[in-house]
Amino acid sequence: MKRTPITRIALYLVLFAGAVVSVAPYLMTLNSAFKEPAQVLTTPAWQPAFPVTFDNFAQVWSEYDMAGFLLHSLIYAGVVTAGQVVFSTMAAYAFGRMSFPGRDALFWGYLATMMVPQIVTLVPLFLIMREFGLIDTYLGLILPTAFGTPYGIFLVRQYFRTIPRDLESAARIDGAGTLTVLVRVLLPLSRPILATLATITFITTWNTLLWPLIVTNGDATRVVTLGISALKGQYSSQYHLILAAAALALLPLIVIFLLFQRHIVRSIALTGLK
Structure with missing residues (x-):
């Protein structure tokens, strides 16, 4: 069955929405991992980390094996x-x-x-x-x-x-x-x-x-x-x-x-x- 341009666009929009729903939790986890401790609870998970810090990774790597x-x-x-x-x-x-x-x-x-x-x-x-x-x-x-x-x-x-x-x-x-x-x-x-x-x-x-x-x-x-x-x-x-x-x-x-x-x-x- 041939797909019209509107059908194709609608299909891609549905697929894109599904991809966003699936990937968003991982992206928000990675983004929040670079935030300072105070920012984790005071800013939305999707807000970009600023300033970016690597102290969280260093601490969890060195102190918790x-x-x-x-x-x-x-x-x-x-x-x-x-x-x-x-x-x-x-x-x-x-x-x-x-x-x-x-x-x-x-x-x-x-x-x-x-x-x-x-x-x-x-x-x-x-x-x-x-x-x-x-x-x-x-x-x-x-x-x-x-x-x-x-x-x-x-x-x-x-x-x-x-x-x-x-x-x-x-x-x-x-x-x-x-x-x-x-x-x-x-x-x-x-x-x-x-x-x-x-x-x-x-x-x-x-x-x-x-x-x-x-x-x-x-x-x-x-x-x-x-x-x-x-x-x-x-x-x-x-x-x-x-x-x-x-x-x-x-x-x-x-x-x-x-x-x-x-x-x-x-x-x-x-x-x-x-």
């Missing part, structure tokens, strides 16, 4: 992301391309666990980690989500199902085994969806607060979300430091998105094609 918190989050999110990509890919290949008794029932039963709220499994997971002596350790942080999630497996499985089976059949005729087909045929064609899964997993893990709050209790494993929440006291809060810490925590996510945005867009485009 922000470098350590960022490093812990990087290790936590990086290992979980690598585990999710590897194990979700293997499980997705089994559910999407291999045939075995009860495959579909097992897959849909596993997928149904997505409807279980995280709070329901929080206490059992904590008790398991305590029995294995993994409280306040990196293993305790990583293990619950490092071996794949229903969402990740479903995402990759659906993408695998769009790849023609003729490619796999041709590889098997040439003598390729299951692992060779997965590594040398399917994975090169699935880079967009794997990049999407890695990006979503990294951002979700980086922003996680509840599980690190439950399973860690020391500075040796404290992630950046806990570090930021510790700046908010019961009776007073240092908002200028909270905003500076939030801006520092936001930068790695922006870098990750800019690196993988091309693959994310391509995966969305390809999944819409037959």
Whole structure:
């Protein structure tokens, strides 16, 4: 259907408004992070910082071990992301391309666990980690989500199902085994969806607060979300430091998105094609 100039303009205005609503909180956080402590509460968040100060970043970096918190989050999110990509890919290949008794029932039963709220499994997971002596350790942080999630497996499985089976059949005729087909045929064609899964997993893990709050209790494993929440006291809060810490925590996510945005867009485009 042809779009008239008025329709096109209206569409762009709606998209622009959506972009402003989505980006504005991040811009206001970055802007307020450069304000002096008195200005944070006395000026609107969108008012440009004047004079610009970097003291907030220097203070939160030197006095509150922000470098350590960022490093812990990087290790936590990086290992979980690598585990999710590897194990979700293997499980997705089994559910999407291999045939075995009860495959579909097992897959849909596993997928149904997505409807279980995280709070329901929080206490059992904590008790398991305590029995294995993994409280306040990196293993305790990583293990619950490092071996794949229903969402990740479903995402990759659906993408695998769009790849023609003729490619796999041709590889098997040439003598390729299951692992060779997965590594040398399917994975090169699935880079967009794997990049999407890695990006979503990294951002979700980086922003996680509840599980690190439950399973860690020391500075040796404290992630950046806990570090930021510790700046908010019961009776007073240092908002200028909270905003500076939030801006520092936001930068790695922006870098990750800019690196993988091309693959994310391509995966969305390809999944819409037959």
